[in-house]
Amino acid sequence: MQLIDLRSDTVTQPTPEMREAMAKAQVGDDVYGEDPTVNRLQEMAAELLGKEAGLFIPSGTMGNLSAVLAHCGRGDEVILGDKAHIFLYEGGGISALGGVHSRQLINRADGSLLLDDIRAAIRPKDAHAPVTRLIALENTHNRCGGTFFTPEYGRQVGELARERGLATHLDGARIFNAAAALDVPAKEIAAPFDSVTFCLSKGLCAPVGSVLCGSRAFIAKAHRIRKQVGGGMRQAGILAAAGIVALERMTDRLGEDHARARKLAEGLAGVSGLVLDEGTPHTNMIFMNLAESVPYPAAKVAAHMRQAHGVLIGVAGERRFRLVLHYWIDAAAVARTIAAFQALLG
Numbered sequence: 001m002q003l004i005d006l007r008s009d010t011v012t013q014p015t016p017e018m019r020e021a022m023a024k025a026q027v028g029d030d031v032y033g034e035d036p037t038v039n040r041l042q043e044m045a046a047e048l049l050g051k052e053a054g055l056f057i058p059s060g061t062m063g064n065l066s067a068v069l070a071h072c073g074r075g076d077e078v079i080l081g082d083k084a085h086i087f088l089y090e091g092g093g094i095s096a097l098g099g100v101h102s103r104q105l106i107n108r109a110d111g112s113l114l115l116d117d118i119r120a121a122i123r124p125k126d127a128h129a130p131v132t133r134l135i136a137l138e139n140t141h142n143r144c145g146g147t148f149f150t151p152e153y154g155r156q157v158g159e160l161a162r163e164r165g166l167a168t169h170l171d172g173a174r175i176f177n178a179a180a181a182l183d184v185p186a187k188e189i190a191a192p193f194d195s196v197t198f199c200l201s202k203g204l205c206a207p208v209g210s211v212l213c214g215s216r217a218f219i220a221k222a223h224r225i226r227k228q229v230g231g232g233m234r235q236a237g238i239l240a241a242a243g244i245v246a247l248e249r250m251t252d253r254l255g256e257d258h259a260r261a262r263k264l265a266e267g268l269a270g271v272s273g274l275v276l277d278e279g280t281p282h283t284n285m286i287f288m289n290l291a292e293s294v295p296y297p298a299a300k301v302a303a304h305m306r307q308a309h310g311v312l313i314g315v316a317g318e319r320r321f322r323l324v325l326h327y328w329i330d331a332a333a334v335a336r337t338i339a340a341f342q343a344l345l346g
């Protein structure tokens with residue numbers, strides 16, 4: 001039985017074209033800045049996001065960590081959402097490794113933060129208080145349901161930050177999904193932010209890596225931090241080669257995953273044991289709960305779906321699931337998933 005893996009878009013395997021590009025990649029020692037393929041990827045990424053420079057980083061987590069540590073010193077404070085990936089799912093790295101204090105504001109449904117909340121959270125100049133240094137947002141927003149906010153909102157945050165002398169960072173792990181949903185170039189979403197990370201290894205299918213983009217001076221700082229946290233790689237062009245294919249071939253097709261997510265959601269809406277979140281899916285993620293009538297927890301349902309139907313789904317809570325669409329989920333896989341849920345919970 002062929003497995004259908006909907007747990008995340010991080011499970012995506014590289015495409016045949018990526019494997020071929022990886023095999024043929026020209027490489028050098030990237031710690032010396034001599035890997036031509038890494039250099040090319042970094043230039044392409046910077047160009048796509050409208051920034052001066054890019055830095056290839058092993059993971060999204062390390063990209064966010066390097067960015068926050070490049071913006072903030074020990075005891076400085078970052079304003080972020082209470083559902084932010086940086087806050088919830090990155091091992092507390094910004095505080096454990098960087099001594100950066102976090103100020104969590106309530107994420108609104110679309111993943112944004114209320115501007116008035118941000119204003120109110122900025123600390124006064126007072127020796128008792130940490131120094132507010134950075135505002136960090138996420139687009140698309142994972143924990144808020146794969147939701148996205150508009151470039152206009154980003155501009156408002158950027159303006160507020162500049163007025164108050166703060167830096168801004170965007171965790172744009174899935175910025176190309178946001179761009180597809182908004183039908184705007186990714187650079188428009190990135191424009192108001194001083195730094196942006198995006199992931200090559202999620203919906204874009206590359207096996208490894210993220211790129212952090214920003215000004216040349218900022219990237220020089222982040223480069224040093226990447227080295228400090230052990231992220232300096234050597235013949236990384238083998239990985240970057242897949243990233244180049246990801247940027248050339250995969251960004252423009254993400255709308256297909258969104259359309260398939262809608263198809264899957266339509267089918268699942270007809271399963272009596274499931275209650276889909278209102279408005280889901282916004283991009284490539286479906287969030288849903290078990291109906292009260294179902295006597296089992298989500299983990300048990302997920303285990304059964306795997307064993308009996310070969311369908312892997314993400315458990316996002318005691319009675320909650322996340323299903324993520326990606327390149328390797330085709331129309332037949334969507335139909336099989338709906339049929340499997342029907343059989344179990346219909």
Ligand code: TLP
Nearest residue numbers: 008010059060061062085089142171173
């Ligand atoms: N998200 C993963 C898990 O960690 C939850 C997933 O399956 O969605 N920012 C955002 C918004 C992310 O969703 C993720 C990964 C990251 C950063 C971290 O990227 P990696 O896994 O490359 O460190």
